[in-house]
Amino acid sequence: MQVVVTFRHMPKSGALKRYAEEKVAHAISKYFKGGEIEAHVVLWVERFWHIADFTITFKGMTAKVEERSEDMYSSIDLAMDKLERQLRRYKEKIRDHKSAPARDVAPMPTTE
16 A cells, blocks of 8 residues: 655645554555555645545545545544545445345256
8 A cells, every 4th residue: 555645835744644644544454455555645725724635546446535624633534534435335335246146047947
């Protein structure tokens, strides 16, 4: 898993970077095991809004989430809640698709 954290219009913070990386790693490991997973996190400040933008790419699926609040940590938490919902829906969609029962087929008459 590769996580890239980018800061815009704000100084880099090791604590924010670790916090975002830990949250992403926890959410992804909760729903998916292994595979080539890329996560790009962009954190920036716009006027008085602190904005967190997450983009996760996994086996052709892309989940994109943006959340804003007055505190960067709460923006990250709110964005992670949305991201976990998206990942859960995607996982359920895959599970339901794979576990769909086969169609009922009438048995073929035997000729004796």
